[in-house]
Amino acid sequence: MARTALHDNVLDALGQRIVSGTLAAGTVLTLDTIDSEYDVSRSVSREAVRVLASMGMVASRQRVGLTVQPRTSWQVFDPRLIRWRLESDDRVAQLRSLGELRSGFEPVAAGLAATRATPEQCGALAAAASDMVVHGRSGDLEAFLAADVLFHQIVLEASGNEMLAALDGVVAEVLTGRTHHHLMPANPKDEAIDLHVEVARAVRSGDATAAREAMAAIIEEATGAVVDVDTDEGGGPDSTNVG
Amino acid sequence: MARTALHDNVLDALGQRIVSGTLAAGTVLTLDTIDSEYDVSRSVSREAVRVLASMGMVASRQRVGLTVQPRTSWQVFDPRLIRWRLESDDRVAQLRSLGELRSGFEPVAAGLAATRATPEQCGALAAAASDMVVHGRSGDLEAFLAADVLFHQIVLEASGNEMLAALDGVVAEVLTGRTHHHLMPANPKDEAIDLHVEVARAVRSGDATAAREAMAAIIEEATGAVVDVDTDEGGGPDSTNVG
DNA sequence: TTGACCCAATAAATCTGATTATTGGAGGAA
DNA sequence: TTCCTCCAATAATCAGATTTATTGGGTCAA
Numbered sequence: 177m178a179r180t181a182l183h184d185n186v187l188d189a190l191g192q193r194i195v196s197g198t199l200a201a202g203t204v205l206t207l208d209t210i211d212s213e214y215d216v217s218r219s220v221s222r223e224a225v226r227v228l229a230s231m232g233m234v235a236s237r238q239r240v241g242l243t244v245q246p247r248t249s250w251q252v253f254d255p256r257l258i259r260w261r262l263e264s265d266d267r268v269a270q271l272r273s274l275g276e277l278r279s280g281f282e283p284v285a286a287g288l289a290a291t292r293a294t295p296e297q298c299g300a301l302a303a304a305a306s307d308m309v310v311h312g313r314s315g316d317l318e319a320f321l322a323a324d325v326l327f328h329q330i331v332l333e334a335s336g337n338e339m340l341a342a343l344d345g346v347v348a349e350v351l352t353g354r355t356h357h358h359l360m361p362a363n364p365k366d367e368a369i370d371l372h373v374e375v376a377r378a379v380r381s382g383d384a385t386a387a388r389e390a391m392a393a394i395i396e397e398a399t400g401a402v403v404d405v406d407t408d409e410g411g412g413p414d415s416t417n418v419g
Numbered sequence: 420m421a422r423t424a425l426h427d428n429v430l431d432a433l434g435q436r437i438v439s440g441t442l443a444a445g446t447v448l449t450l451d452t453i454d455s456e457y458d459v460s461r462s463v464s465r466e467a468v469r470v471l472a473s474m475g476m477v478a479s480r481q482r483v484g485l486t487v488q489p490r491t492s493w494q495v496f497d498p499r500l501i502r503w504r505l506e507s508d509d510r511v512a513q514l515r516s517l518g519e520l521r522s523g524f525e526p527v528a529a530g531l532a533a534t535r536a537t538p539e540q541c542g543a544l545a546a547a548a549s550d551m552v553v554h555g556r557s558g559d560l561e562a563f564l565a566a567d568v569l570f571h572q573i574v575l576e577a578s579g580n581e582m583l584a585a586l587d588g589v590v591a592e593v594l595t596g597r598t599h600h601h602l603m604p605a606n607p608k609d610e611a612i613d614l615h616v617e618v619a620r621a622v623r624s625g626d627a628t629a630a631r632e633a634m635a636a637i638i639e640e641a642t643g644a645v646v647d648v649d650t651d652e653g654g655g656p657d658s659t660n661v662g
Numbered sequence: 663t664t665g666a667c668c669c670a671a672t673a674a675a676t677c678t679g680a681t682t683a684t685t686g687g688a689g690g691a692a
Numbered sequence: 693t694t695c696c697t698c699c700a701a702t703a704a705t706c707a708g709a710t711t712t713a714t715t716g717g718g719t720c721a722a
Contacts, residue, residue, distance in 0.1 A: 181704095183469070183704090183705095206673070206674085216705085217706040219704080219705060220705070222674095223469040226469055230499075231473075237673090237713090237714080238674040238714055239671090239673055239713065239714040240672090240673075240715090241673065251498070252585045254496075276527060276531065276578075276582075276583070277527075280524035281524060282523075337515075339516045339520050342496065425676070450703070451702085459676085460677045462675080462677070463676070481684045482700090482702055485703090
C-alpha cells in the first residue's frame, strides 16, 4: 500500500497537517524539506505540492519556498479537503457549514426532482423511504443510515443538475459523520421519517412545492438537532433527527 | 508569459480539450504523447496530469495510459473547471446549473447574513445597493454589473459560512457571463433593483425571513430571464432581470 | 544620509536519462 | 477450452544537472 500512490501519501499527510493547524498559515516549507522528511524524490514532492497549490492551500514562489495559505483561499468544496476537515478538530465547524449549505440546495434539488425524475428514480426513492421506515422501527442504525444516504443521493441525482448531483458525497459525509461521531442519537424520529416518505410521494406526483417544503423541513429539523448537541459531542438525547 | 507556469499552460490546454469534447470520455492518452505534443518535459506533463487526475477528469493506470473520465466523475465545483465550461459550448448548460444552484444557496446566505452581518458589512451592502440604483438609472452596464457582483459577494461573506463565501467566484462568473454573453439585455428592471435594496434593509434590521424571501425573488426572476432567452443568445428583450 | 543600481545567493522550475513496478495480452501447457 | 507463465508497454519513481526568477544586501553617486 505504501508502495502505490506514493505522492498521494505525501499529499494526504501535508493536507492533514495544514488543516489541523500544525502547519499554520504563513508557514514556509521547501521542497527539500519535504523530500527529506518523507524520504521521497523530487518528482513525488512536486506533484503533491502541485495538487495542494491547485486547492489553494499552498502557494509556491521562487527564492522563498512554499507558503501555507490562509483558509480564505482554500477550495473548500474539494472532497479531499472536506474529508481532512472532518477528520480533524475542525469537524464540528465543517459539519455546521455543510448543514447550512444543505438547507439551501437540498430543497431545490427535491423541487427539481419532482419535475424531472424518471419513473425508475421515483421507484427507487419510494423503496429507499420504505427501507428507512423498516430500519427505523427495527433499530438497525447502520441499515437506516444506508437507506438515508441512498435516499438523498437519488433526490440529488434526479434533480437533473450535475452540480447538485456532485454534492452527493458531501451529503453522505454529513450523514455518516453525524451518526458515527454520535452527533445524533439512537432512535430516529417518526416525524422525520414521515417527511422522507412525503418527499418521495411529492416527487412521484410531480408536486415541486410539496417536495421542496418537505425536504426543507427535514433539513431544518436535523440542523436543530446538531445545534442542540453542539457542546455535547459524546452523549446525546434519546430521540434523534434524521437528514 | 509562456515561460512562466509551463505546466499551467498544459493543464489549461488539456482541460479545455476535455471539456469541449475534443477529448471524449474513454480516450486514452500517454505521457509521451503530451510531452511531444506540447514540447515539454516529463515533469511538466506529469504535474499537469496529476492536477487533472485530482479533478477527476483523467485516471492514470500503468500499462494503459491516461483515460479521460466521464463527466459524472468530474469535480464540478472546481473553479478552473467552471471557467473551462463557461468558455466552451457547454456554457448555457453550465449557467443553467449554476443558476439552479444559486436559487438554493443565496437565499440561505441572505438569511444567515441577517443574523451575523457586522455593521461594516451592512454599510457596504447598502452602499452596493445604492450603486446599483444609480448605475441602473444612468445605464452604465459595466458599473452596474460591478455593483451587482459586489453586492452578492458581501452577502455571501456576511453569511459567516466559509463554504457559502467560497461560492462568490461562482456568482461573479454567472453575473458577468450572463452580461457579457448577452444573455440578458440593456435596462435593469426597477423591481429587481428594489429587491436588492430590500435585501440590504432586511439584513441591516436582522430580518432573516425577509432577507431570504427577497433574495429568492431576485434569483427566481433572473432565472426566468435566462430561460426566456435560452435559444436566442445573440439578441434579447428590451428589459432585463438582474441577479 | 539617501536613493538608485548591481550582484550574488537561494530555491523553484525545468530538463534529462535511467530504473522499477504493474498489468494487459500473447503464447504455451494441461 | 482453461489456466499459467512470460513479455513488453507504460506509469511511477529516482537522481542529478541546468536554468530562471526573486530578493536582500552592498556599492556608488548625488
